[in-house]
Amino acid sequence: MLTLIGRRLALGILTLLVVSVIIFAGTEILPGDVATAILGQSATPENTAAIREQLGLNRPPYERYFEWLVGFVQGDLGTSLGNRRPIAPQVGFRFENTMLLAAMAACIAVPLSIGLGLISAIKQGTIFDRAISVTSLMAISVPEFFIGYLLIMFISVKLGWLPSLSNVNDRMDFGERITVMALPAITLTLVTLAHMMRMTRAAVISVMNSPYIEMAELKGVRYWRIVIQHALPNVLSPIITVVVLNLAYLVVGVVVVEVVFTYPGMGQFMVDSVSKRDVPVVQATGLIFAMTYVLLNMMADISSILANPRLRHPK
Amino acid sequence: MTTVNSETARYIKPSKLLMVRRFLAEMPITAWIGLIVIFINLFVVLTAQWIAPYSETEFPTEVWAPPSAENWLGGDQLGRDMLTRILYGAQTTITIAFIATLLSFTMGIIAGFTAAVVGGFIDTLLSRIVDALMAIPTLILALVVISVLGTEIYVLIGVIAVLDSTRVFRLSRAIAMDVAVMEYVEAARLRGERLWWIMTREVLPNTVMPLIAEFGLRFAFAFLFIASLSFLGLGIQPPLADWGGMVRENASAIIYGIAAPLYPAAAIAALAVGVNLLVDYILARQNRSVAAAFDGV
Numbered sequence: 001m002l003t004l005i006g007r008r009l010a011l012g013i014l015t016l017l018v019v020s021v022i023i024f025a026g027t028e029i030l031p032g033d034v035a036t037a038i039l040g041q042s043a044t045p046e047n048t049a050a051i052r053e054q055l056g057l058n059r060p061p062y063e064r065y066f067e068w069l070v071g072f073v074q075g076d077l078g079t080s081l082g083n084r085r086p087i088a089p090q091v092g093f094r095f096e097n098t099m100l101l102a103a104m105a106a107c108i109a110v111p112l113s114i115g116l117g118l119i120s121a122i123k124q125g126t127i128f129d130r131a132i133s134v135t136s137l138m139a140i141s142v143p144e145f146f147i148g149y150l151l152i153m154f155i156s157v158k159l160g161w162l163p164s165l166s167n168v169n170d171r172m173d174f175g176e177r178i179t180v181m182a183l184p185a186i187t188l189t190l191v192t193l194a195h196m197m198r199m200t201r202a203a204v205i206s207v208m209n210s211p212y213i214e215m216a217e218l219k220g221v222r223y224w225r226i227v228i229q230h231a232l233p234n235v236l237s238p239i240i241t242v243v244v245l246n247l248a249y250l251v252v253g254v255v256v257v258e259v260v261f262t263y264p265g266m267g268q269f270m271v272d273s274v275s276k277r278d279v280p281v282v283q284a285t286g287l288i289f290a291m292t293y294v295l296l297n298m299m300a301d302i303s304s305i306l307a308n309p310r311l312r313h314p315k
Numbered sequence: 316m317t318t319v320n321s322e323t324a325r326y327i328k329p330s331k332l333l334m335v336r337r338f339l340a341e342m343p344i345t346a347w348i349g350l351i352v353i354f355i356n357l358f359v360v361l362t363a364q365w366i367a368p369y370s371e372t373e374f375p376t377e378v379w380a381p382p383s384a385e386n387w388l389g390g391d392q393l394g395r396d397m398l399t400r401i402l403y404g405a406q407t408t409i410t411i412a413f414i415a416t417l418l419s420f421t422m423g424i425i426a427g428f429t430a431a432v433v434g435g436f437i438d439t440l441l442s443r444i445v446d447a448l449m450a451i452p453t454l455i456l457a458l459v460v461i462s463v464l465g466t467e468i469y470v471l472i473g474v475i476a477v478l479d480s481t482r483v484f485r486l487s488r489a490i491a492m493d494v495a496v497m498e499y500v501e502a503a504r505l506r507g508e509r510l511w512w513i514m515t516r517e518v519l520p521n522t523v524m525p526l527i528a529e530f531g532l533r534f535a536f537a538f539l540f541i542a543s544l545s546f547l548g549l550g551i552q553p554p555l556a557d558w559g560g561m562v563r564e565n566a567s568a569i570i571y572g573i574a575a576p577l578y579p580a581a582a583i584a585a586l587a588v589g590v591n592l593l594v595d596y597i598l599a600r601q602n603r604s605v606a607a608a609f610d611g612v
Binding site: 015023146 | 458461546547548566574580583588592595
């Protein structure tokens with residue numbers, strides 16, 4: 001098992017490196033030129049050259065890539081083109097905000113979806129089960145901003161229960177923060193809930209149909225004992241995988257939701273920087289998002305190795 | 316093909332018309348809803364100029380006017396007719412998503428079939444490139460590329476097509492791998508047929524149904540993706556009407572309790588749900604026919 005985990009870790013690190021190359025190359029090799037992109041209409045040969053000089057674009061790409069990567073690992077994310085300040089402090093608190101929002105959504109979504117998935121698997125084929133399956137298919141295909149604006153319209157404008165804008169700041173205490181973040185967190189929950197629930201349901205059903213469960217039933221073991229003692233250990237591994245994969249999705253889904261609720265997170269920062277063509281910020285935030293995604297995917301694989309009884313007790 | 320009884324199946328191949336009729340006859344209500352939604356959208360895309368109550372450049376009403384007999388869905392942020400904008404928006408959004416899907420399919424299928432049929436180094440190279448691209452979340456990669464290339468329409472189509480084609484590649488490679496080991500492909504190879512001939516005449520016809528279902532899913536993805544990009548202000552640019560952009564432009568109305576951004580958002584949601592409902596049926600049907608084939612053995 002240790003070799004398996006070691007191999008997966010090595011693969012994860014390799015993936016991180018490849019991802020960093022792609023993100024760097026994405027802004028380098030593509031036909032568009034960063035200097036012209038920054039200047040837009042006002043690009044003349046002279047000031048293009050000046051900008052290229054200033055950004056160090058005249059040096060070979062691989063040299064700049066290593067410099068960028070080494071800086072990144074040390075916490076130096078470079079300098080923003082927009083306000084010419086270092087990027088790291090601007091990203092810091094936004095990253096925390098984003099993670100906080102994703103964590104809050106996960107805290108609601110994970111237990112809820114596993115619970116609903118279990119129930120609909122046990123009540124397989126009933127109206128309850130079918131209703132959940134159609135609703136979740138719809139929820140999967142609906143865009144995040146539609147759910148977001150519907151919630152704003154009904155919960156915050158019509159009912160006045162929760163604020164529609166999520167301008168969190170340092171002066172707020174914990175309670176205020178939670179209230180302000182509630183709507184974006186609920187939106188994210190609704191977006192990920194359906195998928196997790198469907199996968200939980202499928203995993204439980206496939207295990208409950210296997211011969212050893214039938215054996216337990218025939219022996220006369222009590223129903224809940226079968227579910228908890230016999231089925232759960234084998235269901236755990238696929239469920240954990242699904243949960244972590246959805247957390248990875250959550251971190252990206254956060255981008256659109258942050259824009260809907262003008263939540264000061266990293267997603268909105270990245271979107272703003274893309275429209276301002278602030279390439280260093282886009283590279284830095286893009287790499288952080290991609291890294292979180294890759295790391296969560298790696299954790300999904302490793303935890304499913306750890307949770308799988310067959311891998312934990314090799315012959 | 317699946318439900319023809321075994322007596323006749325040996326002698327006649329069911330006609331296309333018969334298969335379509337059977338496909339429709341067995342369709343559950345959810346799939347009907349999906350099909351109807353798709354047809355309405357198709358109709359709007361083809362006829363927007365003629366059925367729109369106003370012209371695209373007219374300002375017939377007030378800013379965010381409430382729905383009325385003259386303006387069924389009210390006005391938008393500049394006092395244009397919301398319904399007219401939505402009808403024209405359908406043309407832009409759906410056409411662009413459709414072109415991107417077609418492009419991604421062409422690229423994905425050609426690359427996937429080539430990888431499966433040629434194998435060896437080409438297969439490894441293509442598969443590793445796709446793995447690397449899929450390791451990064453699509454939206455993040457798209458944002459990085461757009462920050463350099465800008466939001467021209469051909470850039471958007473290209474970005475979506477390339478990112479979307481990675482999934483088509485995986486699917487078509489897997490399908491072709493299954494088909495490529497069949498005797499009739501081997502026979503064609505031994506006959507000395509060319510690669511292109513093998514792919515179009517031997518491999519493609521046997522992979523049609525799963526690819527149709529995938530086309531639906533990919534279209535839904537491309538469509539939601541372009542809508543999301545436009546919503547973020549990084550997709551199709553005004554003055555062109557498009558659904559994602561309209562949600563963005565009208566977004567600030569929502570805090571006054573005006574439903575303006577909800578109309579284009581609902582249009583997006585409806586089409587995405589519709590496509591998924593139909594695809595769900597096609598996939599379920601396919602699973603059933605595979606199961607039936609195994610039962611017969």
